Amino acid sequence: MLRSPATLITTGVDYLTMTIQVMGIHGLPIIHAGDDLAALICERTAFEDGDILCIASSVSAKANGQTRNLTEIEPTERAKAIAATAGEDPRFIQVILDASVDVLLESPFILAAVPCGHIGVRAGVDRSNVEDDTATLLPPDPMAAAAGIREDIQRIAARSVAVILTDTCGRAFRRGQTGHAVGWSGVPAIRDFRGDTDLFGHPLTITEEAVVDEVAGFANIVMGESNNGVPAVVVRGLPAWQGHDRLYFRPEEDVMRQALRTFRQNPESAP
Numbered sequence: 001m002l003r004s005p006a007t008l009i010t011t012g013v014d015y016l017t018m019t020i021q022v023m024g025i026h027g028l029p030i031i032h033a034g035d036d037l038a039a040l041i042c043e044r045t046a047f048e049d050g051d052i053l054c055i056a057s058s059v060s061a062k063a064n065g066q067t068r069n070l071t072e073i074e075p076t077e078r079a080k081a082i083a084a085t086a087g088e089d090p091r092f093i094q095v096i097l098d099a100s101v102d103v104l105l106e107s108p109f110i111l112a113a114v115p116c117g118h119i120g121v122r123a124g125v126d127r128s129n130v131e132d133d134t135a136t137l138l139p140p141d142p143m144a145a146a147a148g149i150r151e152d153i154q155r156i157a158a159r160s161v162a163v164i165l166t167d168t169c170g171r172a173f174r175r176g177q178t179g180h181a182v183g184w185s186g187v188p189a190i191r192d193f194r195g196d197t198d199l200f201g202h203p204l205t206i207t208e209e210a211v212v213d214e215v216a217g218f219a220n221i222v223m224g225e226s227n228n229g230v231p232a233v234v235v236r237g238l239p240a241w242q243g244h245d246r247l248y249f250r251p252e253e254d255v256m257r258q259a260l261r262t263f264r265q266n267p268e269s270a271p
Contacts (some may be wrong), residue, residue, distance in 0.1 A: 142183025
């Protein structure tokens with residue numbers, strides 16, 4: 001059931017005054033492979049049209065069986081070498097390498113890209129809030145996973161609800177982790193202000209707001225970390241926005257990715 005909504009009052013040039021509620025869905029059981037995640041959520045939630053449902057990607061992965069049992073993993077020599085440097089289980093490192101399409105850093109931690117375009121520490125592979133010797137992976141196609149949950153909710157609850165799959169990620173240049181969107185359906189990722197003007201009439205040429213990440217970050221506050229046990233959150237009252245879904249830079253336009261690749265190829269080039 002929904003409990004203890006956190007309420008945010010804000011104003012905006014286009015939005016006037018609005019009330020946004022961010023509500024954790026409590027009482028969900030431990031999710032296992034094969035569980036009907038959408039049905040379990042609908043049993044505990046009275047959705048309204050326009051709601052945004054944020055779900056921890058690890059829960060979606062568990063429901064879809066996207067986990068690896070470390071006892072069944074045979075690490076390669078590369079995994080063993082990285083593990084020795086990082087002080088990690090080589091089987092866990094092998095799962096990370098298997099999930100990655102591009103490893104940008106191996107030390108002091110693995111920073112890797114996964115097929116959907118997301119780049120994260122350990123490729124988003126996680127061992128928290130799962131059974132011993134188990135690792136969860138990011139959904140291989142998180143956009144399709146989010147769309148599937150959205151369709152299921154439409155079928156079960158007869159409500160039009162957007163869905164964002166979230167993951168906790170660190171940020172360059174800053175300490176601490178925040179929630180990020182890794183898959184979404186029913187809302188555009190980016191609110192595009194290009195072509196608009198600021199308060200003084202100056203044209204905006206580069207301003208693009210990653211709204212799905214902002215929503216995921218606030219949802220993460222309600223989800224909490226460690227043993228809170230709130231893997232799903234409803235955001236209500238956020239007006240619709242216009243934009244696009246090009247959240248990830250293409251490799252050729254991502255200057256950070258290019259710099260990391262240069263550093264890996266020639267560490268002596270670092271200042």
